[in-house]
Amino acid sequence: SGFGALVANYARVLGLTREAGQVVGARIRDEETGGQRDIRANVVVNATGVWVGDLQMASKRVRLRPTKGIHVLVPQSRTGVRNAITLPTKDRRIVFVLPWGDLSLIGTTDTNYSGDRDRVEVDREDIDYLLEAVNAGFPGARLFREDVVSAYAGLRPLIDTGQARESDISRKHKILTDPDGLISVAGGKLTTARSMAEAILRRVETVTLARAYRRASVEASEKAAIYRTALTKGSPLFWSGDSKAIELAAARPVESNGDLAAAARRGAKYEMAIHLDDVFVRRTGLFYELADQGARFAPTVVDAMGAEMGWDAERRASELERFRRILGANRRWREAGREG
Structure with missing residues (x-):
């Protein structure tokens, strides 16, 4: 977002909007409030992974083999x-x-x-x-x-190539343009995400006839050096890589248990963390790095986020229960192992 993108978390695409048979935007629902609105765009890119076919025209739907x-x-x-x-x-x-x-x-x-x-x-x-x-x-x-x-x-979201063994399925991606103008990407993998993004933007340029992107003036290696310095001064809690987090980490080193509360407040204020699992799973990664998945720190985080976002006692209790459900689902295999 530091380069001009507008990012909307907890915003579900209910469907595409069309005019004269062409995709011109999408109908979005705020999953937190239930509110809906239409968002218009010159070009719509469908990069939804295993859900990619849900938005494509039925006659053009790519066949996936998840x-x-x-x-x-x-x-x-x-x-x-x-x-x-x-x-x-x-x-x-x-x-x-x-x-x-x-x-x-x-x-x-x-x-x-x-x-x-x-x-x-x-x-x-x-x-x-x-x-x-x-x-x-x-x-x-x-x-x-x-x-x-x-x-x-x-x-x-692998493209079905008819291979018998899963590991033999190609990891190559395809960029498809439907007759209604929707651009979709299927296949690929995390390690090719950067090149996939650039290929998509080149396709966008063929539709808009305008420059869709520009290369950053700062080399990735230079950014990485800045990031490493910030993390050295800070802690693994600044895992998100957000520019604001790096700035804060460099300016105010993290030192103790209170750091998690600080990370939670920062997540709520600057990184659109709305729930406890946003902090534990997607902002700090502690959900995967602690043996209890962060359960013992949940009260600390809920109090920090609650103070930042004005949560009452009922909302705080609801957040703790939501986190317990997510924790239970993640650890279900352990219970199955005990039953076996």
Whole structure:
């Protein structure tokens, strides 16, 4: 947003609006208030991942084959990994083991998925698959489910190419323009996100006949150096990379437990954090880096956000209950493991 973008969190696209058969915008619903409004645009880009087909014209809908991937985090002391490595799996794939602070990030799986796209969860078979690969590569690690600090799952919006094995499906992306002018992108992966974005903007230029983007005058490496300096002075709580967060981190080093309250207030004031899970999951990442997913700090965060946003006792209780539900869903695989 520091470069001029307007970002709207908790804004659901109910549908596209058209005039003379051409897409001219979208109908948006504020998920917090229920209010609706139409937003107009010269060009609409549909970059909605596994939901991309929901907005396309039926006759032009891209055929996806979503696959589920999970990651787990375990103590770095158990793997000893200080640099990124790859390990083979029994089904002739590879998994990565990456250093992640005091933890090791292990992933990923690649399995077909046909369930609810809004409720993608880790299961114990996913966990066991990754731990087996690491234990085979590092017999001394002796990792068990109980050693997993946290785990999370997501869906890849892969284009169905007719391949039998999930890992054989192409990760290449496609940019499609429907007759109604909607530009959609399907396929791809996180590591190609930057090049995908540039390709989309080049397509936008063919529609608008105007320059859609410009390259930043500051090199990415220079920005990264600034970011690293800020984090060194601050703490992992300034994980979001937002320019305001970097500025605050550099100016006011984080030192103690009160830092989480400060991060929560900053998230509410500058980063459109509306719920507790915004802070724990999407602003600080502590949801995945703490063994209890931040449960013990929830009262601290709810009080800090409540003070910033004027929450009454009822809203604070509601936020704590919402966080408990999210925590329960994320940890459901643990309960399934105990039942098994």
